[in-house]
Amino acid sequence: MVDVAAIELLGIDKRFGSVHANKNISLSVAKGSIHGIIGENGAGKSTLMSILYGFYQADSGEIRVSGKPVSIRDSQAAIAVGIGMVHQHFMLVENFTVLENLMLGAEGGAFLGRGADAARNELKRLEAEYGLDVDPDAVVEELPVGLQQRVEILKALYRGAEILILDEPTGVLTPSEADHLFKILEQLRDQGKTVLFITHKLREIMAVTDTVSVMRRGEMVATVKTKETSVEELAELMVGRRVLLRVEKQAANPGDVLLSVKNLTVKDGRGVVMVDNVSFDVRAGEITGIAGVAGNGQSELLEAIAGIRKPVSGEIYVNGELLTAANPAKLRDMGLAHIPEDRHHMGLVLPFEENENSMLGYHHDPLYGAGPFLDLEAIRKDAADKIEKYDIRPPDPRLKTANFSGGNQQKIVCAREIERDPKILIIGQPTRGVDIGAIEFIHRRIIEMRDAGKAVLLVSVELDEIRGLSDRVLVMFAGHVVGETAPDADEKTLGLMMAGIAA
Amino acid sequence: METFDIFISILGSTIRLSIPLIFTALAGLFSERAGVFDIGLEGKMLAGAFAAACVAYLTGSAFAGLGAAIVVSMIFSLIHGFASITSRGNQIVSGVALNFVAAGLAVVLGHAWFGQGGRTPTVANDARFQPITLPGVDMMRDVPFIGPIYANVISGNNLLTYLAFLAVPLSWWVLYRTRFGLRLRAVGENPGAVDTAGISVIWLRYRATLVAGFLCGFSGAYLAIAQSAAFINNMSAGKGYIALAALIFAKWKPVPVLFACLLFGFLDAFANFMQGKAVPGLGEVPVQIFQALPYVLTCVLLAGFIGVARPPKAGGVAYTKER
């Protein structure tokens, strides 16, 4: 009984409808350590942490804190057993002061006066102990993100957290802010706190953790000492040795530059620069792949090219014409088709009938009706043709789109974009949440597009997909294109580039 | 001296007309700062007025009337809470519905019980909130300037008037100096922050809407048994909506709410005063201009032409834990 684990998870299992988010997860976190949990997006990390913080209930399994079984029914229970959480999206009230945010839920009495004095003193003590300086009377929304995060950490400490969970804490930070955060975490550990650090970034795991656990597709696949592992090993564990889908293809026959991006800079909704001065060309008859760990600016890059997100600066040329921040409809007219990353929020209107989604974005085409009218017969006929050609099941153009499976939904989007015979096709995560059969089908279609002389830009976090399809590979890291390789470059080189370690 | 008398008289009626607005706008303040939109302020006020008139008439007690107004108005709040917090229904639709129910029910019941076409019988004077003469009025009366203001504007109002003015600093204190207020303001901005702090979002929002009902009870009672002596069909006459406009105009803050209500009350008083009077050079200014002005001002504000009115961020949306 020397080393009782701070937290122990035994056989945690959680499903959301048909999604098996956590499969029989067991984990032991040593007291006074920084324990990293790494995995790709959707691997189940956040769900697991939400269970630990009482946001969801596990379907089965047991949680032990300091050796004692606990039931964490809500956040209050989590706080009571000494668990604090720093959420990915800060749980701060933006127009409150730091002090008010600190006190929320721990006011120390019905009236604020005395509690506020106590909180102010406690804040001073915490600041002194951990070097977490912040002005208690500053309004949170006026603070830089790094300081807002500090407030989140202080909030947890203020509630007496012994175990601190940080969910993707560096997503919103600049590299130097992140380094500062790591120092704080180390200090917390040295003071005896336990830190659980969730991320999909390898560099951070290596930089700050003592132990690391790897999650993949809802499973906990390994737990290793950070000192005894390497970036390469972790990358492999994260991605897993998948059946490599070999795609038959001829050598590429590159032609003219059809899509050209020059010095593009894009910010996301929070104002963080996600794409930083990026330039590249995409040629006809060639698939240009963009590899990278999710969240390094690929999504924003795609959205900027597709006219959905207005770039801060830079130019986009489509077929030689300057079309920066053009309307998506105009870009479609110019022969640029876009298979978006997120079919549920962008590519499809789920409550619509299949045939309506089969023309979404192209509904002004006279093919679908003369003048202002829609010709339902033509639309349904067109949808039925695509359904047949793409083997979409069930073959019913009148069915609500939400009732199709993920793979078939993606085929609906692909059929719509590819069958327009565009000059340029930009694709984000073509096979996310898609079954094997559909993956093969979609891959073949993409190759066919290339062979037909189209310019294809492919963004995917699946390394196999990038390597299997692309003719050349650009690697994105922290908003930059950090390098270009051939698709058959070895996995290790690519992995290092994706981790931002070597170029 | 005559202009001074006019000034005093307009000031007096400004205060009388502002009181129901103040109570109602503060009610909206509590509800909306907690993230629950309340279009049903008008209905709650009306229901409260009816209850106050009925009970004051039957019991002969103004305080019993006030109590009844509060209870009835809070019942409406509970229904609104059930629809918009528990059932996650559309808050606007719920408010519209309750306005109809209140307006209809008051007349239906009133007519069935008293047979006067929806009016309640006149409430005896001692069952109403009577003007209170403050001490020293006779002594002060002859002091120039301050005297008449003290005697005719400050003194001689009923209890509810003084309570309304008291309610403003009290609301400020509750919102900014108590635990309940802190949590209430937080839940209207980011319910996630409240939830992760281990506080029940639902219970907090229910309490906020109940406070709204409580305050609307006062404005209802004021209409029926302070300002008048009976319930009259549709006696709130859109005051609930003006209060809503005042709340927005005050950018959802308690002290500005007082001034917005006084401004809108003044416009009303001034319109009454101007009725039938010609302005030199302009002729008679239509009273409707003054009636529309609160709404026009609020729209101008909403369009971002007078500063920025930032509504509570989580307003109008039922809370669901994100996946």
Next chain:
Amino acid sequence: MSTASVKLPNWINYGLMPLINLIVAFLISGLVIWLIGESPLEALDFMLRGALGSGEAIGFTLYYATSFIFTGLSVAIAFHAGLFNIGSEGQAYVGGLGAALVALALDHYVPWYVTMPFAILGAALFGAAWAFIPAWMQAKRGSHIVITTIMFNFIGAALMVYLLVNVLIVPGKMAPETRTFLPGGQLPKLDWLMAIFGMKLGAAPLNFSFIIALVMCVLIWLLIWRTKLGFEMRTLGVSPSAAIYAGVPYVRTVIIAMLLSGALAGMMALNPVLGASARLQVEFVGGAGFVGIAVSLMGRNHPLGIVLAAILFGLLYKGGDELSFERPAITRDMVMVIQGLVILFAGALEHMFRPAIVKIYTRFAKG
């Protein structure tokens, strides 16, 4: 919350659930009637006979329904684009001005069928104009359209009262209303329609606006489900992010949807102003704009559903008139109570019974 994801067949979603909500609203209304010492069943009998018992009764019912079809369509079309227009009341009021000005200008010179298209246009234009500013504020300035349309209801009311009291009033008269239009500025009564069914319209004000309303139903149905603009509006209403992806212009679509919504609300004025009273009066809208919200909700934003819901509310209005006439203890305001309860249960509490229905349904579907 596991029941939220269960799919129910259409007949439950569009048939059974609204019916249950409606029944609950009526049960509570019955309770109110019982509370004031009257018999709910007798009241129901009076209402039904009053609303459907004769050609005249039906004429009144359909007259009320006509107004509600217009305002219901008005709310529905905005809803399809994801906008909540609760300003139909004010837009209808101002629309009345447009219709009345046309009638006043033309009734001396031309027959009604020449006046009519201009009156429709006038009503629609004025209603649309009144919706334009809130629409612009929403699209360009992000001002919440619910609040701005409420404000515009009151501004519109003040404007109309001013015009009627000071400008349009017949000199020397007390009543704030325009002069009575000549037959050239009136819409004819639909005696022939009733005659087809062998009934007499009598004094009922059912007029040609009813036909216009039905035509608008068809046109709106066409617009929403058979045109590219309608497709864009629905896309924006269901998924704003997919609308951006599809290149649907946000500002333009919001403004067009609101202009159409305002135009339909404005056309409601044809019914009372040109059809029934042949003059513009204060408060002629009488809450029809708000009833439109209920009608649109009940009718699931579909023109056919809107016609049915409008007739239901028409029945309620005419039945309520009859009830208060037969049973003086129950005032006409009982209709307002029922209406409020219907909006509450069919609108705000529409999902209250869902979990229970899901449970029963899954048990039967599995068993």
